[in-house]
Structure formats: C-alpha cells, structure tokens
Amino acid sequence: MITGLFLSVFILAAESGSIIDVDPGVVFWTVITFIVLLIILKKFAWKPILTALDQRENAIRESLDKAEKAKLDAQNVLEQNQASLAKAEEESKKIVEQSRQYAEKLKDQILQDSRDQARKMIDEASNEIERKKDAALDELKTQVAEIAIKAAEKILKENLNEEMQKKIVNKYIGEITKN
Amino acid sequence: MMPDTVKALTAADTLKKTAESNSDPSWIMHHVMDSNQISFGPLGSLTLPHLQLFGFNISITRDIFIMWFVSAVLVILLLIAAKGYKKSLVPKGLSNFFEVIIDFVKNEIVKPAIGKGYEPYMPYMLTLFFFILFCNMFGLIPLPNLVVVTGNVAVTASLAIISFIVIQYTGMKQHGVMKYLKSLVPSGMPVMIIPIMAVIELIGLFTKPFALCIRLFANMVAGHIVIFSLLGLIFIMHTIYVAPVSVGFTLFIEMLEILVALIQAYVFTMLTALFIGMAKHIEH
Numbered sequence: 001m002i003t004g005l006f007l008s009v010f011i012l013a014a015e016s017g018s019i020i021d022v023d024p025g026v027v028f029w030t031v032i033t034f035i036v037l038l039i040i041l042k043k044f045a046w047k048p049i050l051t052a053l054d055q056r057e058n059a060i061r062e063s064l065d066k067a068e069k070a071k072l073d074a075q076n077v078l079e080q081n082q083a084s085l086a087k088a089e090e091e092s093k094k095i096v097e098q099s100r101q102y103a104e105k106l107k108d109q110i111l112q113d114s115r116d117q118a119r120k121m122i123d124e125a126s127n128e129i130e131r132k133k134d135a136a137l138d139e140l141k142t143q144v145a146e147i148a149i150k151a152a153e154k155i156l157k158e159n160l161n162e163e164m165q166k167k168i169v170n171k172y173i174g175e176i177t178k179n
Numbered sequence: 180m181m182p183d184t185v186k187a188l189t190a191a192d193t194l195k196k197t198a199e200s201n202s203d204p205s206w207i208m209h210h211v212m213d214s215n216q217i218s219f220g221p222l223g224s225l226t227l228p229h230l231q232l233f234g235f236n237i238s239i240t241r242d243i244f245i246m247w248f249v250s251a252v253l254v255i256l257l258l259i260a261a262k263g264y265k266k267s268l269v270p271k272g273l274s275n276f277f278e279v280i281i282d283f284v285k286n287e288i289v290k291p292a293i294g295k296g297y298e299p300y301m302p303y304m305l306t307l308f309f310f311i312l313f314c315n316m317f318g319l320i321p322l323p324n325l326v327v328v329t330g331n332v333a334v335t336a337s338l339a340i341i342s343f344i345v346i347q348y349t350g351m352k353q354h355g356v357m358k359y360l361k362s363l364v365p366s367g368m369p370v371m372i373i374p375i376m377a378v379i380e381l382i383g384l385f386t387k388p389f390a391l392c393i394r395l396f397a398n399m400v401a402g403h404i405v406i407f408s409l410l411g412l413i414f415i416m417h418t419i420y421v422a423p424v425s426v427g428f429t430l431f432i433e434m435l436e437i438l439v440a441l442i443q444a445y446v447f448t449m450l451t452a453l454f455i456g457m458a459k460h461i462e463h
Binding site: 020021022023024025026027029030031033034035037038040041042044045046047048049050052053055056059 | 238239240242243246247250253254257258260261264265268274277278281282285301302303305306309310331332333334336337338340341
C-alpha cells in the first residue's frame with residue numbers, strides 16, 4: 001500500500017502543478033531575499049562578529065606570546081639570580097676566609113707584639129733594678145767610707161796626744177831626711 | 180467542510196481530502212507544494228495578492244512569505260549575537276551559540292576548501308549556511324504554515340544559481356576570462372578530442388549547481404513526504420490502532436530530519452566552497 005502511495009505521489013508530481021515546477025516568481029524573490037539578507041548580515045552581523053573573532057584570536061595569540069616571553073624573562077632572571085646568589089655566596093665565603101686569615105694573622109701579631117713588649121718591659125725592669133742596686137751599693141760604699149773615716153777620726157782624736165803626735169812627726173821627718 | 184473541533188490544519192485538511200477519495204494522495208503534494216494561501220489554522224486564511232512584472236508572475240507565495248519570516252528571525256538573532264561582541268570580546272549566551280557555528284563554517288568548511296584568500300567569501304558562505312540551516316530547521320516545526328522553504332525547488336535553484344555565479348566569477352576574476360575558459364579543457368589532449376571534452380566540461384559546469392539544487396530540495400522534501408505518508412496511513416486504513424506505529428515512525432523520521440537539516444546545510448556550503456576553491460586554484 002505504501003509503495004502504491006509513493007508511486008502515485010510521483011505520478012501526480014509529473015502531472016499538472018508538480019513540486020518540480022520552478023516558479024520564476026519564487027526564484028526572483030529568493031534571489032532578492034538572499035542578496036538583501038547577505039548585505040544586511042554582512043554589514044551588521046558578519047563584519048562585527050568576524051572582526052571580534054579576529055581581534056580575540058590576535059589578543060589570545062599576543063597574550064600567549066607575551067606569557068611565553070614573560071616566562072623566558074622570568075627564567076633568565078631566575079638564572080641570573082641564582083648565578084649572582086652563587087657568586088655572592090662564594091664571595092662571602094672568600095671574605096669570611098680572608099677575614100679569618102687576617103684575624104689569625106692579627107692574633108699572632110698581637111700575641112707576638114705583647115710578648116715582645118712584655119720581654120722588653122721585663123728587661124727594662126731588670127736593668128732598672130740592676131742600676132738601682134749599683135747606685136745603692138755605691139751610696140752604701142761612700143757612706144761606709146764616711147762612717148769609717150768619722151770613726152777613725154774619732155778614735156784618732158781620742159788616742160792621739162801631744163807626745164804621740166811629736167813622736168809620729170819626728171818619725172816621718174826622720175824618714176824624709178833619710179831619703 | 181471544516182471540522183467543528185479545533186485541530187491543526189494538516190489534520191483537518193487530511194480528513195477532508197481522505198474523505199473525498201480513499202487512496203488519493205494529492206493532499207500530500209498539497210502540503211508540500213507552494214501556494215498563494217497563508218492559513219492561520221482555525222482563524223481562517225489569507226490569500227496573497229497576485230503580482231506581475233514584465234509578463235512574469237512574481238506573486239508572493241506562501242514559501243516566500245515564510246522565507247521572509249525565517250530571514251527576519253535570522254537577522255534579529257544575529258544582530259543580538261553581534262551586539263554581544265560590542266561589550267566584550269568574551270562571548271556570552273547567543274553569541275556563544277552562533278560563534279560555534281561561525282567558527283565551524285570558517286575553520287572546517289571555508290578555510291580548507293578555498294584555501295588562501297578565503298576571507299572575502301566568508302560573508303557569503305556564512306549567509307548561505309545560516310539561511311539553509313534556518314529554513315531547514317523551521318520546516319521541521321509542525322505548524323500549518325512553517326513549510327520547509329528549501330523543499331521548494333525554485334528556492335534551491337536560486338541558491339544554486341547564486342553559487343554558480345559566484346564560482347564562475349571567482350574563476351574569471353582570478354585567471355582572466357579566456358584563461359579560465361581554456362583551463363576548463365584539460366591540456367595535453369589530442370586535437371580531435373578537444374571539442375568533445377569542451378562540451379563535456381561545459382555540461383559539467385552546469386551539473387554542479389544542478390546537483391546542489393536537486394540534492395537539497397530532494398532531501399528536504401523527501402523527509403516531509405515520508406512524514407505525511409506515515410501519518411496518512413492512519414486515515415487511509417481507517418483505524419486508530421496504526422497511530423502508535425505511525426507516530427513512532429514519524430518521530431524517528433523527524434529526528435532524522437534534524438540531522439538531515441544540518442547535514443544538507445553543511446553539504447551545500449561545503450560543495451559551494453569546494454567549487455569556489457577549484458575555480459580559484461586551477462590545476463593542470
């Protein structure tokens with residue numbers, strides 16, 4: 001039944017007023033409609049939309065490029081930072097080493113200096129002591145001599161009388177005359 | 180002989196026609212074919228005026244009226260979509276929906292088919308795609324007046340004629356008229372064969388748009404005839420028990436038609452782009 005239905009559809013179509021008839025009026029209006037539609041849409045829809053899409057595409061591409069560049073820059077900065085950090089660390093190590101050496105040297109030198117000074121001071125002190133001792137001894141000697149002379153004088157003054165003095169003088173005169 | 184109950188015109192008309200003769204399928208053609216009547220269901224119908232220009236009948240028919248309606252909807256929707264881009268480049272809502280299709284047409288159809296220098300063709304290709312798509316889709320809405328405009332062979336013929344003009348214009352502009360016409364005949368042919376080849380190539384030139392026209396028309400009208408036939412079984416067999424089967428099959432065909440509507444819009448645009456590309460980059 002369905003086959004018959006279809007067959008009769010196409011038989012009818014082939015007869016008067018079929019669906020395959022091209023109505024020139026419809027062609028005319030379709031062409032006009034399509035062209036008007038094309039003009040309107042081109043001006044008010046496709047142009048803004050396509051421009052916007054292009055702009056967005058470019059914007060995305062630019063941002064991606066920028067991001068890539070920023071990433072590279074960041075990488076470079078990071079590497080630089082790391083390099084300078086390493087350099088700084090090395091330098092600080094060097095400085096610490098240097099200062100340690102310097103401190104060591106300074107310590108040695110100070111130690112040496114103080115030792116020398118101490119020795120010098122000890123030497124000076126012993127010299128001074130020696131000198132003081134000598135002076136004291138000298139003074140002692142003179143004082144002892146003076147005391148001895150005074151004592152001798154005292155003894156002489158008490159024991160030497162006129163007779164004794166004459167005897168002694170005579171004795172010396174006799175010796176002189178003998179010579 | 181209108182029924183008292185308010186029913187869709189299709190059903191009423193079908194009843195009327197089937198009441199007259201049991202197996203006369205002319206009502207199917209009546210629905211598929213163009214007419215100068217626009218009906219508003221139970222509210223009555225409007226007869227469109229007859230127009231004449233240089234001896235041609237250029238009356239505005241139902242299909243043209245629907246075509247204008249569809250075009251108006253298309254323009255309004257696209258204007259709203261285009262407005263969305265004025266605020267920001269980030270699409271939203273309707274713009275998003277259209278952008279997917281526009282992007283598809285641009286990157287999947289026009290760019291690969293035409294190649295370098297495809298930009299000037301974008302407005303035409305987009306208009307073509309959306310016009311066919313919207314006409315196909317509106318034809319699927321089961322309202323008395325929303326016929327499938329692309330199921331009118333004159334409409335598809337017009338679209339094919341425009342495609343043909345664009346294709347030939349591209350070829351002639353790109354290579355010059357003489358060189359383009361010469362390139363239609365493959366070089367290196369024996370002199371005797373050249374006239375035959377010229378005729379064949381000339382016929383081939385017109386076959387392409389003809390195929391475009393018939394393919395779209397036949398695909399769109401076939402689905403509708405099948406749907407009407409399936410529903411018509413209920414009235415021909417005079418039994419309600421066939422209705423579930425008919426409705427089930429109709430639903431299936433309707434879903435298939437959604438796919439076909441998309442595919443045919445794609446195919447028509449794709450082939451037009453391909454022919455433009457071929458005219459643009461002549462081999463041999």
